[in-house]
Amino acid sequence: MQASLVEIFQDPPTPAHETRHPEPPLVAEPLPQFSERQSPPSRTFASVLLGEGLIDDKLTVTDGLRRFGVAFALAASYGLAVGTRDGGMSFLKHAAAVPLAPLAVSVVGVPALLIVLTLFDAPVSPSAALSAASRGAAATGLVLGGLSPAMALFVTTTSSRPGAAISAGLGLILAGIFGLRAFMRTIGSPMRQAPALARTIGGFALAGFAIFATALSARIWWSTLPIFGGDL
């Protein structure tokens, strides 16, 4: 029996999935129905890309490289979005230039940091460094990929070039902050059990790495992205 509109507003009915009988499954072994779930699926694209837990316990080199690949592809999509302002070769130049900064930080900065931390006996293994670097790149790439549709809007509808450059730069800064945050959280987790001296020196090393990564990223993006006047 249908309830009237007034009754519905006076006494909201229970959700439909509690009153309706589920339809019979079409196959013999049905997948779990959405109504049976009480929380979002634990493994989504984002959760797999960003990793679960404080650190990846069993991250193979292949998995790490795959994560880097997805991250750089997402970062390149941001470059494509920024390239929509000028079009043509600008698409390719921006798409190639944006992933360069996380790539350089991962290839140049992270091994140097690992050497310094190992020198002072900090409990950081190469696999932990790979996990942290890939997670940092993944966070940067995910944020850049998420911002790319909005950035295409900003750079194409802003009339002044400095205004468009500021918009693009803010997106890069935001993504860099999230990437650095993910890297620090991951590489910092095994250092919590370290002796006090190693923890202190490790803290200084991480702070120095943060400054280095910021400066290196800014240098690369500034000199290679055409929207800032650079050229690849």
Add this chain to the structure above:
Amino acid sequence: MSAHVLARLLRSPGDVARACRDDESDVRSIASFSLGATILGAAAFGGVVGSFRGGQQIIFGAAKVPIAVLATLCLAAPALHAIAAVLGRPWPLRSIIALSLAAAGRSSLVLLAFAPALWLVYDLGMGYHSAALCASLAYAIAGFAALSVLVRGLGEGPGRITTALGFIAVFFMVGGQTAWILRPYLVRPRTTSIPFLRDREGSFVESVVMSLASANGRYTRHSYDFEPSYEPAQRFDIEADEDLHRSHTTREAP
């Protein structure tokens, strides 16, 4: 079914937000109803704002406000998904889209509720600046109604406030820019020719900065110098009013 969703959307935003977040079985009906409510509510509000000028601006307003809202959702949803993920909520994109749609649907229902009252005060002869203020106020209240759905949808856990602030910032920036490129919405009655879109001038942020400077008495240009649709006031005659010590130098176009 739509009445059920309507009641839940207005009375129990937390319940709706949880259903969207947890991807429950009724999320499809919530999303489809919210989409319809967004189009209807935003179109009604846009038409009322356009009625300040009247004529074809009613059609333009009714078309542009839903376009602005839906474009904002399309452009902001991936950013919201990414921000939520890096701040500890790696939900599926469809949960974020459903949550955004529910928030937009709720805010558009609030706009729909404001539309008759706004039309009435416009019809009673409200001035341009007061009309703009009233429309902005209604939009701000609708924004808070949407925000209540989004924040409740984040659930408990660390990073909740940061995520909420990120959502607000993204919606403000993307929504502002989208609405800005689709202007004008509120047009003075004496404007003779109405463009569907104005020329590209600066950006939303630059416009806000310029407005703040103007509010503080620092003017960089006359606001109508670059408005092609505005018909300049004509010099008609000069009537000295000696009693009040003022002059009538212009006559407004009809």
